[in-house]
Amino acid sequence: MSPDAVVVGSGPNGLVAAILLARAGRRVLLLEAAGRFGGGLRSGELTLPGRVHDLGATVMAMTLASPAFRELRLQGVEFAQPPIAAAHPFDDRPAVLVHRDVRRTAEGLGRDAGAWLATVGATAGGGLPLAEMLLKPLGPWTAPPSAYVRAAAFGAMAALPATTFARSAFRTAEGRAAIAGMAAHSMLDLRRPITAGYGLMLASLAHTVGWPVVRGGSQVLADALVAELRSLGGEAVTGHRVRRLSELDAPTIVLDVTPRQFMSMADLPDGYARRLRGFRYGPGVFKLDWALDGPVPWRDPAVADAGTVHLGGTLEEIVLSEAETAAGRHSPRPYVLLVQPYAADPSRGGHTLWAYCHVPNGSPADMTDAVETQIERYAPGFRDRVLARHAMGPAALEAANPNLVGGDLSGGLASLGQFVRRPVWSPAPWRTPLPGVFLCSSSTPPGPGVHGMGGWQAARLALRP
Ligand SMILES: Cc1cc2nc3c(=O)[nH]c(=O)nc-3n(C[C@H](O)[C@H](O)[C@H](O)COP(=O)(O)OP(=O)(O)OC[C@H]3O[C@@H](n4cnc5c(N)ncnc54)[C@H](O)[C@@H]3O)c2cc1C
Known part of the structure; x- marks a missing residue:
């Protein structure tokens, strides 16, 4: 029997x-190009037998905050919180530690305690209702009126470049650097608008829901989602890459792909195709996974308890690194985003670690030495702990997941322009001009992260009578 809906791509979106369509009674067929389900949720033995590495996402803050995941009420997935959400070490002084508790975090910032409470703390104070508004930037909102007041206050800060925000709100080098380390997740030049917003939102989620990992690896979450789909009668197939929409026969098609792939799949109306051609991809990443024979020997031992570590020193140094990447160059001392899942979850076959730095889109450069030198800077003796390493530059990442165009893990530049035009300017950008065809990937609002909200929005539109 032919399906009512085909979903192409098994990332979280x-x-x-697929699950929301199946729960609404549709016969769903899910087609995934790779050999395993999950997209950015995949895990595998990248280094040594028995070592579980996440190929993409590990930190599930957005998942816990997401209205879509809360609505799903999945069974069989356990989230594990590290003792400290994030740490930001320095060459010559103790690291900034972002605890679940906002007051404890603020106390560690000395003269900037009040600044942290007034900015990150105030955003966290908006709780899940504010997080819902941020993850549904175009609505529909169910938040109480107080959340709108919080959202307005957040918006005033969030619109700023991270540089302006950090320098105007914070006085200490530590406070400013902590904001830069958070904001640099955006993969943007930190002198650009809305980069403060990314930093504020991520930092506040550490206090609202924490920065947990999935016990056993992110694949556990992907597998639970597939099991849920199958329990509803849905069919899910791996190793099936869809090249043209004409191969599919269903009244509803939901595409978890980025604009470039969509354009190659169908002949689109001229105006829409022109707008998609204007969609810009962002920088890529160079990612390393390691199997270690013990924990990273951080100079500041407190960093060992952090799930995520931001390496790159001061605000000025991180700003320079990200500006270099945005200008199409490689920073010799790159900002490095490092995740040590073992701080939360000892069940991954030993001490496994990953880190990436940003590189120009499609860059063939090998950044292994630059990344490891940054780690050694804050953890002398790190290289002596390495049993095996696995590197993936932009080409390898895109080969593993075609949505990672040129190594861009955001599904397109997350700039102000592409925040409101993602991938096109529309009150319902998940809808395409092709009848019954919807986009749901991170190239649609609210953008990157494991929140599933693109899928939630696309399914909602597809189910509308
Ligand atoms: C190294 C790395 C680290 C990250 N860390 C985090 C993190 O810690 N926390 C976080 O929240 N986010 C993180 N992210 C981002 C997160 O993984 C993505 O934002 C998220 O997975 C996007 O979900 P998606 O469903 O839009 O697409 P994806 O997860 O990219 O999935 C798309 C799927 O579609 C499949 N596909 C594409 N084209 C076709 C086709 N033609 N036919 C069939 N199948 C197709 C792909 O194979 C893939 O499985 C990270 C990403 C990377 C790469």
């Missing part, structure tokens, strides 16, 4: 869309 595709999986959420």
